[in-house]
Amino acid sequence: MTAGELGHAAEHEQPLTTLDHPGGDTVVGQPATVADGPFSTRQLLRLDEALRSADQQTGLTFSVYIGELDAPTRESAEKLHKQIDDSDHAILIAISPNQRKLEIVTGNEARKRVTDRDAKLAGLSMAAAFAGGDLAGGILSGIDQLASHAGRR
Secondary structure, three states, X not given: OEEEOOOHXXXXXXXXXXXXOOOOOOOOOOHHHHHHXXXXXXXXXXXXXXXXXXXXXXXXXXXXXXXXXXXXXXXXXXXXXXXXXXXXXXXXXXXXXXXXXXXXXXXXXXXXXXXXXXXXXXXXXXXXXXXXXXXXXXXXHHXXXXXXXXXOO
């Protein structure tokens, strides 16, 4: 699912941090980079809790990647998705604010519970929040929507 270009507000964000390993329970790889990233400590805690809760409720693995994606961005996001343990049961939200790109990648089993239409709706909601300058809120909303569509384990 390609949500296309994100809003122009992302251009003025602070430098971004990136997950070292997709599929983890955290949004940043090293605590030292938190001060330089786009998120406050409170936002990071909320994102971490949202990922953990979505994992527990659905039995799927939710991951977020924030950073540059190689062109073509869809293939780059799919490569990141394959790095997640048990990628068949995983959902990756890959965001590149500087490129204004959003990709949601679902594994084979996850796709049975989250349709392309569900992912597109979540992506549109996230893109609207990003356009308004709310990166963390958009991600939280997307995780919540995708987890709701996936349902309980």
